[in-house]
Amino acid sequence: MLVSEERAHRAVASRDTRFDGCFVTGVRSTGIYCRPSCPARTPKPDNVEFFPTAAAAQQAGYRSCRRCLPDAVPGSPEWDLRADLAGRAMRLVDDGTVDREGVSGLAARLGYSTRHLTRVLTAELGASPLALARAHRAHTARLLIETTGLEFIEVAHAAGFASLRQFNETVREVFATTPTTLRDRADRRTAPDELPAGTLRLRLPLRTPFDAAGTLNFLLAEAVPGVEWGSSTHYGRTLRLPRGTGSAELVPRREHIAATLRLTDLRDLGSAVTRLRRLLDLDCDPVAVDEVLGTDPALSGAVRRAPGIRFPGSVDGPETALRAVLSRGLPPEAAISSTAALVEALGEPVRGIAESTRARLFPRPEEVAEHAEPVLSHQPGGGTALRALAERIAADELRIDAGRDDVELRGELRELGGLDPVTAEHVTARVLGSPDSLTPDEPVLLRGAARLGLTPERAELTRRARGWSPWRSYAAMHLRRIGATHPHPGSEEPPKPEEANAEEGRK
Structure with a gap:
């Protein structure tokens, strides 16, 4: 533990x-x-x-327990802290890999035999891959039972059970009650029958404090029109999921995120929830992060001004990598403009989103590889690097998902993807949710360090950052926020977080 x-x-x-x-x-x-x-x-x-x-x-x-519902809690931050086989396996199990590909598929993704994987997970986590997947299915089933009016046969199918009998037996064994009783006791704030088919409203639990304004502004500062939208109070985006497509609109509350999901295939519910939790870093332990970073005099003020800062992750590994390459070397506004043009030309439209009539999915790697260069002909290099990376992903020569080993993925991105060290580290950290990643070569980090009174030199920042481990990703978020703002004339005091967020959003 x-x-x-x-x-x-x-x-x-x-x-x-x-x-x-x-x-x-x-x-x-x-x-x-x-x-x-x-x-x-x-x-x-x-x-x-x-x-x-x-x-x-x-x-x-x-x-x-029927009283505390132990499955309705934030996930353990251990799976991001642990880069070992058990941690990588848990991230894939939560994404529904066992339900889609079986234990053999999970083992193949991780590069081990089924027997060895089962032995390691049983020893480390006290449960086999099948038992872990069963617990995940039970949690998904409870969400559907309590928040929708679906027939139980539909719930069983959507949650990944092979039969209605297996669904009923699992619910009775895990929750010591029947699906009917679970639904009768549910406190449904919105009548599920009033929602359109495929639409779900859920609460995503989180640990407090949660820097909601800073997290939303970070995501909106790099938002691509059509794929993402939002304001100071909410964030939405389209989703490409294992079995279908969808969209999510997220509204931060005091102790949870109010999520409205629209899915073309309800079997994607578990994957969608897992990916959105990783995007907002909801399983973070903010108290532990702030305790460590707050002990450094240079960072203590930033921690007090923005308690519960998050390191946003990724809902789609290939998309994150392709966007990073497309943005490389461009000013933020130009990067967003180029990405938006690519999405407009190649992205698949998504219907049923009232707030964004032009909502689209980010194009698949295959589509980018084949059609991106004419769209980006005005850009230096004409999208050549982007096409090369997309071809490698499409050919399965480069797999980018939450189950990868961080050292291997970083190395493959640099070798196969041809990315510079900073971009490769950025993609690796966002996709894996790495809590301990900091690239001292980033100019914005060095600028932020200088404004906090630290020597703006790579070697010095590397040395100082050792004391921030294992939470260097969160320290980097503080430095980026401070480095992205303009200092107030005649004052050495860093801007307040709301001012920093507004400036970051304008960039």
Whole structure:
């Protein structure tokens, strides 16, 4: 587990919400497992055991607590901290890889045999790949049961179950109740029958504090018209998913994100939720991040002004890489303009989004490889580098997803994709959600360091950043925000976060 057993006992005794999702507590006397902050009476220490995942607790014979709903919590930040096989496997399991490709497909993606993968996950996480996938399906099923009016056979199909019987048995085993009872008890704020087919409204839990304004402004500063839209209070974008397409509109609330999803295939729900959580970095442990960064006198002021800063991730690895190459060497406005032209020419229209009548999907690598150069003929190089990268992705010579090893992906991007070190690191960090990535060659980081009183030299910034580990990605976000703003005349005080966000959005 991410925490020691002693610390887990303290978290349960204090009902510390910060640890929800980091582990679950199995109570032997009741046979249930709970989140650490469960409001029920604290069990005696001798009566509990801890599990790193809900799947491990289920495999040990425990059922989910009906009161605290331990699956409805932010995910563990451990999967981003861990770059090992277990961490990479969990990211792919959460994305639905086992449901789509089986355990053999998961093992092939990770480069190991099925037997070895099963042995490692059972030893490290207390559950096999099939058990982990089953827990993920159960969570998706509960979301659909409680937030939609779908028939249960449709819920079973959308959640990835092979049959209605398997769906019913899993719900009874995991939640100790029937699907009908779950639906009857659900507190549905919006009548599901009033929503169009394929539309879902969900709450995406998060850990507080959450720098909502800064996160939205960061995403909107690089937003491509048609693919993304939003304002100071919400963000939306189109989605290319494993089985279909869709869109998402996200509105930050105090302790969750209100999400409206439109999906052409409901089986993509689990993947869509996982990718949106990674995009907004909702599984981050902001208290741990701020504790480490706040101890550095140079960063302490920035941490106080923007508590809970996030490192936004990616919903689509190939899109992130292609956009990074297309933007390389261009001013922000020119990069957005070129990308928008590519999307307008090659992107597939998406219907049913009232706020954006010209909504489109980012084009597939195959389409970019074949048709991008005429669209970008005005650009230096005519999109040659972009086409070369798209061809490699389309030919499956370069796979860019959340299950990749960071060292291997970074190396392949530089070798096969021909990317410079800064761009390769940027793509790797965003796709994998790496919490400890910082590229001291970025001019904006050096500028931000100088404005905080640090020596604006690569070697010095590298040395100073060692003390920010394992959260250097978040330190880099602070430096980018400060470096992207113009200092106030006659003042050395960095601008306030709302001023920095506004300037970042204009850029």
